[in-house]
Amino acid sequence: MDIPKLPLGRGVEWLENWLTTYFGPVFKFILNVISGMVEGIETILTVPPTLVLIVIIAALAYWIGKWRMALFAVIGLLLIDNLGLWNPSMQSLALVLTASILAVIIGVPIGILCAQSNGVKNTVTPILDFMQTMPAFVYLLPAVSFFSLGVVPGVIASIIFAIPPTIRLTNLGIRQVSSELVEAADAFGSTPTQKLFKLQLPIAMPTIMAGVNQTIMLSLSMVVISSMIGAQGVGALVYRAVSQAKTGAGFEAGIAIVIIAILLDRLTQNALKPKKR
Numbered sequence: 001m002d003i004p005k006l007p008l009g010r011g012v013e014w015l016e017n018w019l020t021t022y023f024g025p026v027f028k029f030i031l032n033v034i035s036g037m038v039e040g041i042e043t044i045l046t047v048p049p050t051l052v053l054i055v056i057i058a059a060l061a062y063w064i065g066k067w068r069m070a071l072f073a074v075i076g077l078l079l080i081d082n083l084g085l086w087n088p089s090m091q092s093l094a095l096v097l098t099a100s101i102l103a104v105i106i107g108v109p110i111g112i113l114c115a116q117s118n119g120v121k122n123t124v125t126p127i128l129d130f131m132q133t134m135p136a137f138v139y140l141l142p143a144v145s146f147f148s149l150g151v152v153p154g155v156i157a158s159i160i161f162a163i164p165p166t167i168r169l170t171n172l173g174i175r176q177v178s179s180e181l182v183e184a185a186d187a188f189g190s191t192p193t194q195k196l197f198k199l200q201l202p203i204a205m206p207t208i209m210a211g212v213n214q215t216i217m218l219s220l221s222m223v224v225i226s227s228m229i230g231a232q233g234v235g236a237l238v239y240r241a242v243s244q245a246k247t248g249a250g251f252e253a254g255i256a257i258v259i260i261a262i263l264l265d266r267l268t269q270n271a272l273k274p275k276k277r
Contacts, residue, residue, distance in 0.1 A: 016145055027146045034098065034152045042094035050081050061263070065270045072266075076259035085234060085256045092223045092233030093260060095151060099158035099219040104212055107163045111170025111208075112196065121171060128164040136161050136222060140229050154226025162218035169211030173204030213268040220261050234260075 020027070045053065054077045062070035080089050114121040139160050143153030177200045185195045201208075227235035234253045241250030 016142055020146060030156075031147050031152050034102070034155050035150075037098045037101075038094050038151050038155065041097050042091055045090040045094055046087060050086055054078065054081075057263070061267065064267055069266055069270070073263055076263065080256045080259060083252050083256065085237070085253065088232070088234045088237055088253075089256045089260060092220075092235060092257070095155060095158070095223065095226065095231060095233060096216065096219045096260075096264070099155045099162060099222070100212070100216045102155070103159045103163040103215050103219065104166055106159070107166030107211075107215070108170050108208065111167045111211075112174065114167065114171035115174035115200075124167065128167060131160055132164050136225055137228075140225070144229050149230035151226070151231045153229050154222065154231035157226060157229075158219045158222040161222055162215045165214035165218070166208075166211040169214075170204070170208050173207030173211075174200045176207065177203050209268060209271060213265060216264050216268055217261065220257070220264065223257065 048056075054074060057077060058070045058073045061073040080086055110124060114124055136157065139157035140153065143156045147153045147156060181199060181203070182195065185199050190199070223231075223233060223235035224238050225235070227233065227239040234256050237253040238250055238257070241247070241253060
């Protein structure tokens with residue numbers, strides 16, 4: 001006896017149509033906010049002269065990671081400019097920064113709630129497992145349905161794909177704060193807000209930053225995938241090179257992504273070291 005197939009796919013499509021019909025204004029508002037953020041960050045990155053921006057990034061790298069990181073930033077960014085990939089790289093960086101900022105804004109409060117409530121943690125954990133194991137390409141389908149083609153569905157898909165590490169490591173960092181310190185704060189009459197912002201978050205910050213670092217790296221990994229739905233930048237060049245079998249052009253675009261990835265990784269990893277010193 002054959003068991004009838006569950007209409008799971010049709011149910012998802014019905015839900016998608018229902019959301020599109022009744023929440024269209026909400027999606028339009030989200031579309032305007034995200035597109036505005038991407039355009040604003042892209043303007044900041046592309047309006048200044050290239051050399052000026054390279055000097056600023058190198059100075060930031062020196063402040064955070066000393067001269068080796070600054071030297072790598074100068075050489076890497078000059079190479080990107082020499083290859084004629086500066087504007088596409090800044091477009092990709094704007095997409096990554098927008099997705100990462102929104103993922104952190106959403107993810108850190110959820111992680112705090114998970115740390116303060118086992119019920120919230122037990123509810124959110126299976127959702128995070130689902131988000132991390134679902135193939136990234138699947139996120140593009142509903143994103144395109146709700147937000148059409150372009151950079152915004154790429155940002156949405158990047159947020160969904162990249163937000164779990166921030167939530168998980170925020171929860172982990174706060175839960176790892178010594179119970180003796182928490183009891184001492186309670187004994188001195190600290191309010192929950194004071195205990196969170198003056199004790200738990202500062203101690204958990206290295207762990208939270210590790211989650212932010214992973215979120216940024218996962219957002220960057222979505223750059224090429226997002227190019228399949230109209231997002232511009234280096235990912236679009238990689239996708240075009242693959243579809244046209246242009247190995248050289250694909251390698252050059254890949255080098256640009258690698259340089260950006262290393263810079264973002266090292267900057268976020270070392271962000272707290274100057275404060276510690």
